[in-house]
Amino acid sequence: MMYRLMNVRAVNILLSLLLFLTFGGLRASAAEPHFTEYQLKAAFVYNFAKFVEWPTQTFPSPDAPITIGVVCERDKEFADALEQTINNKRINGRRLAISHIRSLQDLKGCHIVFICRSEKKLPVAEVLQAVKGQSVLTVGETDTFMQSGGIINFMMEGDKVQFEIDNASAKRAGLQISSKLLALAKRRGGGT
Amino acid sequence: MKQMQSSSKQNAGFSGLLSDFGDRWFAHRPNLNLLNFVFASSLAIAISMALPSVALAAETQYAAANLGDKSLEELLNTPVSIVVGHQEKLSQSAAAVSVITEEDIRRSGATSIPEALRLVPGLDVARVDSHQWAISARGFNDVFANKLLVLQDGRSLYTPLFSGVFWDVQDTLMEDIDHIEVIRGPGAAVWGANAVNGVINIITKNAKDTQGILITGGGGTEERGFGGFRYGGQLGQDVYFRVYAKYFNRDDSAFPNGSDARDAWQMGQGGFRIDWDTLERTQNLLTLQGDIYGGRASQIFNTYDPSNPPSYARTVQQDFRLGGGNLLGRWTHEFSDTSELKLQMYYDRTERNTVIFMENQDTYDLDLKHHFELGERNVVLWGAGYRIVADKIGNSASISLNPDNRRTQLFSAFVQDEITLVEKRLKLTLGAKFEHNDFTGFEFQPSGRLLWTPHDQHTLWASISRAVRTPSRAEEDVKLSNVIPPGGLFPGSPTAVSTIYGNEQFKSEVLIAYELGYRVQPHANLSIDLTTFYNDYDDLRSVEFGPSPTQPLTAPPPPPGLFIPFHGDNKLYGETYGAELAATWQVTKRWRLTPAYTLLEMQLHRQPGSTDTTSEADEGRSPQQQFSLRSSLDLPQGFSVDATLRYVDRLPTLRISSYVELDVRLGWHSKNNNLEVAIVGQNLLAEQHAEFAPSFINTQQTEVQRGVYGKVTMRF
Numbered sequence: 001m002m003y004r005l006m007n008v009r010a011v012n013i014l015l016s017l018l019l020f021l022t023f024g025g026l027r028a029s030a031a032e033p034h035f036t037e038y039q040l041k042a043a044f045v046y047n048f049a050k051f052v053e054w055p056t057q058t059f060p061s062p063d064a065p066i067t068i069g070v071v072c073e074r075d076k077e078f079a080d081a082l083e084q085t086i087n088n089k090r091i092n093g094r095r096l097a098i099s100h101i102r103s104l105q106d107l108k109g110c111h112i113v114f115i116c117r118s119e120k121k122l123p124v125a126e127v128l129q130a131v132k133g134q135s136v137l138t139v140g141e142t143d144t145f146m147q148s149g150g151i152i153n154f155m156m157e158g159d160k161v162q163f164e165i166d167n168a169s170a171k172r173a174g175l176q177i178s179s180k181l182l183a184l185a186k187r188r189g190g191g192t
Numbered sequence: 193m194k195q196m197q198s199s200s201k202q203n204a205g206f207s208g209l210l211s212d213f214g215d216r217w218f219a220h221r222p223n224l225n226l227l228n229f230v231f232a233s234s235l236a237i238a239i240s241m242a243l244p245s246v247a248l249a250a251e252t253q254y255a256a257a258n259l260g261d262k263s264l265e266e267l268l269n270t271p272v273s274i275v276v277g278h279q280e281k282l283s284q285s286a287a288a289v290s291v292i293t294e295e296d297i298r299r300s301g302a303t304s305i306p307e308a309l310r311l312v313p314g315l316d317v318a319r320v321d322s323h324q325w326a327i328s329a330r331g332f333n334d335v336f337a338n339k340l341l342v343l344q345d346g347r348s349l350y351t352p353l354f355s356g357v358f359w360d361v362q363d364t365l366m367e368d369i370d371h372i373e374v375i376r377g378p379g380a381a382v383w384g385a386n387a388v389n390g391v392i393n394i395i396t397k398n399a400k401d402t403q404g405i406l407i408t409g410g411g412g413t414e415e416r417g418f419g420g421f422r423y424g425g426q427l428g429q430d431v432y433f434r435v436y437a438k439y440f441n442r443d444d445s446a447f448p449n450g451s452d453a454r455d456a457w458q459m460g461q462g463g464f465r466i467d468w469d470t471l472e473r474t475q476n477l478l479t480l481q482g483d484i485y486g487g488r489a490s491q492i493f494n495t496y497d498p499s500n501p502p503s504y505a506r507t508v509q510q511d512f513r514l515g516g517g518n519l520l521g522r523w524t525h526e527f528s529d530t531s532e533l534k535l536q537m538y539y540d541r542t543e544r545n546t547v548i549f550m551e552n553q554d555t556y557d558l559d560l561k562h563h564f565e566l567g568e569r570n571v572v573l574w575g576a577g578y579r580i581v582a583d584k585i586g587n588s589a590s591i592s593l594n595p596d597n598r599r600t601q602l603f604s605a606f607v608q609d610e611i612t613l614v615e616k617r618l619k620l621t622l623g624a625k626f627e628h629n630d631f632t633g634f635e636f637q638p639s640g641r642l643l644w645t646p647h648d649q650h651t652l653w654a655s656i657s658r659a660v661r662t663p664s665r666a667e668e669d670v671k672l673s674n675v676i677p678p679g680g681l682f683p684g685s686p687t688a689v690s691t692i693y694g695n696e697q698f699k700s701e702v703l704i705a706y707e708l709g710y711r712v713q714p715h716a717n718l719s720i721d722l723t724t725f726y727n728d729y730d731d732l733r734s735v736e737f738g739p740s741p742t743q744p745l746t747a748p749p750p751p752p753g754l755f756i757p758f759h760g761d762n763k764l765y766g767e768t769y770g771a772e773l774a775a776t777w778q779v780t781k782r783w784r785l786t787p788a789y790t791l792l793e794m795q796l797h798r799q800p801g802s803t804d805t806t807s808e809a810d811e812g813r814s815p816q817q818q819f820s821l822r823s824s825l826d827l828p829q830g831f832s833v834d835a836t837l838r839y840v841d842r843l844p845t846l847r848i849s850s851y852v853e854l855d856v857r858l859g860w861h862s863k864n865n866n867l868e869v870a871i872v873g874q875n876l877l878a879e880q881h882a883e884f885a886p887s888f889i890n891t892q893q894t895e896v897q898r899g900v901y902g903k904v905t906m907r908f
Contacts, residue, residue, distance in 0.1 A: 043260045121471070
């Protein structure tokens with residue numbers, strides 16, 4: 001009995017310690033809002049849409065939405081974050097819509113395409129090839145994305161999200177990127 | 193703001209309901225002191241954590257929705273918060289699941305699969321001697337711990353001969369392990385018999401992910417020398433392969449007096465894997481893999497020897513041979529994003545040649561698994577399997593099996609339906625496995641699991657399942673004899689032989705398990721996982737006095753003194769209950785803390801009429817409490833420091849004291865990761881300590897010694 005009582009006390013102490021540890025840490029870091037990488041990237045993608053002009057013929061009607069294709073087969077996090085970000089927002093009177101890309105056919109009608117680094121089923125090169133010559137703003141997040149012909153690529157610098165732009169590719173795609181956006185890019189290819 | 197209020201209200205409501213249920217339930221069981229405490233404290237934690245964190249999570253979400261309104265300049269200056277990895281999928285399972293990753297294993301400094309399993313919260317890993325381990329979850333630990341199912345890439349490592357796992361032959365190149373998934377609690381509805389207290393699934397990497405050359409090697413005091421080589425290449429478009437070879441030489445452990453226990457061992461192993469991966473084009477993946485291994489281990493056996501009067505016992509030091517191999521083929525076909533079929537076949541051979549026992553065992557297995565979506569709300573998983581196990585035994589006076597060769601078959605089928613009751617919030621999983629084995633005939637193992645996600649950061653789950661541990665070949669056919677020296681029974685008693693006989697009427701051990709779990713991510717950098725369980729066992733193995741009802745009683749040859757026959761039966765029942773608490777706290781981007789605490793209480797009882805005098809004491813073979821704290825710290829310039837502190841409670845039945853031990857690894861890797869150097873100290877706090885003691889097989893009590901080794905890994 002004595003043994004059991006002592007054990008209960010030991011458990012009690014350990015649990016309290018754990019509780020204290022976890023909440024000590026929690027309080028210390030709970031002051032400012034925290035964002036995940038994909039929440040930030042979703043906000044960036046929404047902002048890109050504001051600073052890019054598409055040829056008028058890419059929209060079937062004056063109030064047709066700007067469609068953002070998400071190529072993230074396994075990872076729902078980006079799509080969820082984007083959904084939250086663009087919810088009820090309009091750019092130049094246009095709504096924003098999300099399209100979940102599962103095959104290359106789904107890319108049709110997209111204005112922006114974001115390709116997750118975790119994507120395995122649709123290789124970056126194939127997606128970029130499929131939208132070549134069309135006015136699609138391609139956004140990626142891998143080291144080789146620009147070499148493969150992507151337009152905007154995210155990279156991490158410490159704990160900050162930065163991006164690079166290949167303006168030459170953008171021009172070839174018939175996209176007009178505002179100088180403000182170009183000025184904020186870490187690296188720019190193909191001049192302004 | 194609105195959303196926040198409603199979720200915290202919902203939460204308080206549920207907590208209230210739970211504690212209400214708890215109060216009423218415990219009112220009738222006033223004697224379950226500890227259980228009461230476990231539940232009360234779990235609830236206290238759950239409630240105290242749930243309330244503030246719901247508010248916090250809602251706040252974060254609200255802020256995220258407004259993130260889009262920030263200017264680009266502001267966005268560029270907003271830091272990304274650190275997120276605890278690998279949790280997303282885990283938090284969505286209605287079972288006590290933990291995963292240890294390739295990185296966890298590398299950074300722990302573990303040089304073998306059993307040692308790597310020490311990283312898993314809730315597992316009880318005890319090293320018996322240089323090459324034997326006792327590993328279990330939720331009690332009943334032993335060298336032949338029989339309630340834990342272990343698989344590697346879908347191949348069963350559980351031996352039906354003795355019910356348990358020979359850990360000394362379960363190996364691969366540690367760098368080829370992708371992850372190890374551990375389910376505590378019954379997994380029988382999918383995995384089948386013997387997944388009673390848990391399932392361990394060791395998954396190796398796809399050949400595509402092991403391209404290039406890897407050379408690793410090192411040595412030290414206990415890990416005397418080891419080396420590994422892997423080469424991965426491409427055979428054609430979409431066809432990737434790797435070949436590997438490894439060798440190690442481990443030092444003796446020590447006797448309690450500090451001298452060498454003469455149980456050193458060395459093993460060599462090689463293997464390959466080919467993946468023809470055309471999932472992207474034709475939705476097919478073909479995998480072919482195989483391993484072959486062999487080695488020698490030293491051991492001191494205490495044997496019964498009728499030709500050696502007057503003691504009739506002989507202590508034999510033997511350098512015995514171990515070997516085996518396996519070949520596995522798997523076809524994976526994806527019909528669509530939501531439907532996948534896996535067809536797998538394997539062959540496995542093991543050979544063990546000791547002075548008290550020789551065995552050759554061949555296993556042929558065919559396995560089919562298919563999952564698909566049925567309508568909007570159902571994900572159906574079903575499968576079927578067939579297995580043949582054929583063994584050939586070399587008998588000795590100490591251990592013999594009658595008949596000395598036997599072929600057994602196993603048929604199985606299972607179906608499971610995961611039903612989404614409320615989108616993203618409430619899921620019900622119903623499943624059952626039907627099996628037919630040659631020992632006990634049909635077995636039915638159903639389970640029901642409910643997963644409730646009241647909020648994105650909170651998950652509650654509950655389950656009820658039935659699982660069985662089917663008899664091993666030995667439990668039906670064994671004759672196991674030990675010599676009791678003069679005076680060993682009572683003062684002046686003559687030399688005696690005790691023999692345990694198998695029993696063909698031996699039944700399956702049955703478990704009904706109740707589990708309740710709670711996972712919370714109160715903050716982006718903190719996740720907490722709590723599981724409580726109550727296990728109700730029936731028909732547990734007991735060792736009864738008297739001859740076996742089915743085996744002929746053949747009095748052993750001399751000694752002329754006493755002969756005491758025993759036989760196996762199912763006259764034990766019992767309850768176990770406890771809690772497993774694990775957390776991951778990413779303190780800063782470079783520093784992670786992983787505490788874990790396990791509490792276990794076992795109560796075993798004899799049925800009326802049982803003459804068993806020893807099995808109830810199995811209670812004292814598993815630690816009541818375990819605590820561990822792991823710290824992983826990245827330093828600049830590629831340096832890293834990892835430390836694991838662990839406390840394991842005493843094992844009164846085996847007279848093993850509680851111990852605290854510490855492992856530390858200092859690592860450095862080059863910028864391009866092509867070169868890695870590590871110095872690892874294991875069991876640093878004491879010169880030597882005991883973790884377990886041998887049981888059925890009469891080997892000697894040894895202790896684990898402090899060890900230091902260095903390791904270099906190169907990749908091209």
